Amino acid sequence: MKLLRYFAGLVMALATLHQAFAMNDRDFLPADAALDPAIPAPASVLGYPVGTWHARHDQIVQYLQQLGMASDRLSVEVVGYTHEQRPLLMLTFTNPQRLAQIDTVRSAHLQRVAEGKTPAQSDPLVLWMGYSVHGNESSGANAALLVAYYLAASQSEEVKQLLDNAVIIMEPAINPDGLSRFAQWANMHKGLTPNSDPNHRDHNEGWPSGRMNHYWFDLNRDWLLLTHPESRARIAHFQQWRPHVLTDFHEMGSNSTFFFQPGIPDRANPWISRENISMTNLLGQYHADALDAENKLYFSEESFDDFYLGKGSSYPDVQGSIGILFEQASSRGHLIDTPNGQLSFADTIQNQVTTSLSTFRGALANKSKLQQYQADFVRRTAKQANESGIAGYVVKASADAALNQQWLDILQQHHIKVWQLSADMSKNGTAYQQGRDYFVPANQAQYPLIRSLFSTQQDFGRNEFYDVSSWNIAMAFNLPFNELSSKEGRKLKSLSVKSDGVTPANWQGEAYAYGFDWRDGRAPAMLQALLVKGIAAKIIGSPITVASGDGQISLTAGSVVIPAALPQPANWRNTVRELAQEKQLVVHSLTTGWTDKGIDLGSGAMPVLKTPRVMLLTGEGVSPYEAGEVWHYFDQQVGLPLAMVDVPRLSGINLHDYTHVIMVDGRYAGISDKLVERMKQWVREGGVLIGQKGAARWLSENGLLAAGFRSEDEVLSGFDTQSLKFSDRNQLAAQQRIAGAVFATQLDASHPLTFGLDANQLSVFRNSNLVMDIPEKPFLTVARYSKSPLLAGYAAKPLVEQVAGSAAIVAHRSGRGRVIGFTDVMNFRGYWRGSQRVLSNAVYLAPLITASN
Ligand SMILES: [Zn+2]
Structure with a gap:
């Protein structure tokens, strides 16, 4: 008896202890879920209840596939593979009758969307649930297991109603490679007794973090740019489904609480309508009610904005869907101390489950409103396009056939139609040629997206940005373009784009x-x-x-x-x-070495090339994004394997084993004076040192790059800060930084670093306040900013004035070697194709740089 009481006490103590670590998958789900015991719960496959360990991606796949086999309410599809060859899963949930004819259901839905037709009562809502695009924000993907279980197993009337009225698309883990990196990190530090100290290694992930994908890119910036297979597969599926609501589950700092959209009201993209924001608000009430019922802290209309359209919560907004961002305070590993008390991994998962279910409840209660919204959106957009007075955009093709193809490919993936220009024309001094150049008509279903992709807007009212303020797709590819009025566009006809097929050259005999x-x-x-x-x-x-x-x-x-x-x-x-x-x-x-024009082939001015051996500095303090962009370019487009070396290891490495060292933005204070001297010597003996952004400044400060950088005080000297109020702090901070805008540079087209660029002007992507002065010596400045350099996006006037006329790319000889500095990101997000080429020029054409410092 005593013993029994002892056990009962122990069980109760354990129950209390583990309240924060829900011990059972069912504890996360509503009490009235009426879960069918024939349907496997996640624990049966994971070997532990959700939330006790970070589920590995292969376990997530295994569970969801088993769920698919056990239930007739869902189908599981592999829509692609990540760089690391992990399957990208898409699940479709609805009632079994509808699931059996899902292709017909989908086509009918797409047809209604295309026509802006109001659906009938029996037509389903389409809801899209997307989890953990940032792999180290893993409460989302772990919650997806429970939400999928709930949808497959619950016999409640609520779930029956939901499945009868909706098709639910679920992307359980948007970034499997990052999720895997993080699960490994979190699990390998978990002890029997959790340590909640924020300083504990578990809570301080190594470099690169699981936020990014394989090439260290942020996939939540890639919805428009489509550099990666994860995004390409998702956008193809999105365009096949055009959901009414799309959710995007994230995590934020541990000391925060829970955020759901609407975001900051006056920081939405101008192409996101007020109607969209009020629909978001409508659903917000359901999240608030659900979180209130659990006594959870939360906030909305703060911190996060919806300006950049390449994110999960904004891309859908310009296409008749309601995109909704959720942000849960992160437990990092399994348990962490915060000012709001201890936060466990299970707690974070619970909130993601709760708001997934409140999304279902809210969407179902507002089914006809959401359906009507989408139909109205289509009709309103068509009207806007008609009344805009804009026919579209005429775009000059590049001499680079590969670049044209990549550009067309991105637009086509967004279902944007591009025509071949059907008549010669000239606008603002640029001549466009029929049959060669392109025309993007504005009057098509993707009208808002098209306007945004070609936008040159520079002032947005409240000029504060969570992310970049321009992503102009013509500028990114350095393609000249002009907007045409309806009148100018009237004579253009629909001509399909010829594919730039390659005609092999004529090879006769044994060539010279x-x-x-x-x-x-x-x-x-x-x-x-x-x-x-x-x-x-x-x-x-x-x-x-x-x-x-x-x-x-x-x-x-x-x-x-x-x-x-x-x-x-x-x-x-x-x-x-x-x-x-x-x-x-x-x-x-x-056929001959004797040229008709230019130097002959035997000239000593034509160096014989050597195979480059290139090192990229990586590791703690180095921008993983910029390093990843350089890696991705050389690996995927050039086929040049970079030796990636963490900065602390550099001192133990023989630099003479390498021909080039590339340094991107980062902190290099850890490089000793002695190592700097060795780097100088290596350059004098023939090494090529390439520095981007902060690394270029570091090269300058250490006497390697012969160009000076202005001090931060000097760069900000044009701001009047005397008359500001305390409440102007955030506004000033936003104005004093260039979050991401497009600037024009003038190229010295005779300089080897510009070869292949096919233009005298190069638009560059600027996201820093670095200002490099033009070197006094001649022949060192490869690119300089134009006199009025801002092309698109926001940058405050005093900063634009500082940048105007300054140096963007500097290169010089130093002994037998070369030093090259860029103030900007040369391969921004992997799609800034215009300036990307400068990277391979810096590697292969460096021997042609002959001007000394
Ligand atoms: Zn995130």
């Missing part, structure tokens, strides 16, 4: 040499592949005209020639031919 133009985005990949195969190639520093199998051809500066006269490996001609086919690049056979 082979040559290919540097302007094609695939040229660096071709060069790299040739060098790896041991094929000797030269680079031309100025344009030439020469006889070839295709007659007289011109090759621009930077182009590559492969002379038979150099020592070449066996069977090299075949290798060149195979690589040209593989890279889809036109390689001409040159």
Whole structure:
């Protein structure tokens, strides 16, 4: 008896102790859920209840697949694979009858959306539940297990009603590679007795964090840019479903509480309508009610904005869906002390489950309103497009066929139609050619998205941004463009875009040499592949005209020639031919070394290239985004494997094993004076040192880069701060930073770093206050900011004035080596294709930089 009482006491004590760590999957779900015992709960597959460990992605996949087999209420689809080859799952839940004919249901829904037709009572709502785009915000993906279980197993009237009235698409883990990195981190530090100290290693993730995907990109910035397979698969599915509501579950700082949208009311993108915000508000009431019932703290209309349209909560907003952001205070690992008390992983999961279910409840209660909203959106958008007076955008194609293709590809994935220009025209000094250049008509279903993608707006009323303020898709690819009025566009006809197929060059006999133009985005990949195969190639520093199998051809500066006269490996001609086919690049056979224009092929001014061995500095203090962008470019587009070395290891490494070192924005204070001296010596002996943003300033401060940077005080000196009130603090801070805007630079088109760029102006993406002065010595400034440099997005006038006329790219010789500095991100978010090319120029064309500091 006594013993029994002892056990009862123990059980009660354990129950109290573990209240914060719900011991049972069912504890997360409503008491009246009436869960069908025939449907497996997550614990049956994980081996532990949700929230006790961080579920690994493979376990999430395994559970959801088992759930799919056990229940006739859901189907599980693999829509793609991550870089690390993890499956990207999409689940579809609805009642079994509808699920059996889901393709018909989907087509009918899409048809209604396209026509702006008001649905009938029996037509389903489409709800999209997306979890943990940031892999280290894992309460979302873990909550998805429970929400999926609930939808599959609950026999309650509420769930029956929901499944009868809705199709629920679930993306349980948007970023499987990041989630896996984080689950490993959190689980490997978990002890039997949890340590809630925020200083504990468990709560302080290593570099790179699980926030990002494989290449260290933020997938919640990639909804528009589609650099990654995760986004491409999702957008294809989104466009196939066009949901009424899309939810996006995140985490934020541990000391916060819980956030749900609406966000800051006056910081929405101008293309997000007031009606959208009021629908968000309508659903907000259901989240508030549900969280009130559990006595949870929460907030809305603060902190987060919906300006940048490449995020999960904003991309849907301009397409007739209601995108909703949720942010839960993070427990980081399993348990953490916060000013609001201890926060456990299970607590964080609970809130994500609660608000998933309140989304269902709110959406169902407002079914006809949401359906009507989407139908109205389509009709309103068509009316706006008609009344806008804008026919669309005429865009000049680049000489880089690969770049054109990538640009078209992004627009097509967003279901934006592009025409080939049907008549020659000229606007603001730019001539556009029929059959070659493009026209993006404004009057199509994606009207708001199109306007936003070509926006050059610079003032937005309240100029404060959580993220960037421009993402102009023509500027990103450095393509000249103009807006056309309805009158100007009247004569244009719909002409489908010809695919830029590659016509192989005419190869007759054994050529004297082979040559290919540097302007094609695939040229660096071709060069790299040739060098790896041991094929000797030269680079031309100025344009030439020469006889070839295709007659007289011109090759621009930077182009590559492969002379038979150099020592070449066996069977090299075949290798060149195979690589040209593989890279889809036109390689001409040159019949002579005697050029009609320009230097001859035997000239000493054409250096023979060496295979580069490039190091990228990484690790703690280095911007993972910028490092990832450099890695992604060289890996995916060029095929050049970078040696990624963490800064603390640099002192133990022989620099002479490398030809180039790339440093991106970061803190390099840990590099000792002694190591700086070694780096200087390495440069003098032939090394090429490349610094981006803060790294360029570090190179300047350490006497490596011959260009000065202005002090922060000087950069901010144009702001009048004398008459400000205490309440103006945030406004001033927002004005004193360039969150992300597009600036114009003028190129020295004769400089090797600009070869292949096909323009004298280069639009760059600026997200810092770094201002580099023009070096006094001539021939060092490769790109300088224009006199009025702001092209699109917000930057305060005093900052624009500082940037105007300053240096953007500087390069010089130093002994036998070279030093190159950029003030801006050269491959911003992997899609800033215009300036991306400068990175491969800095690697392959550095030998042509001859001006000394
Ligand atoms: Zn997040």
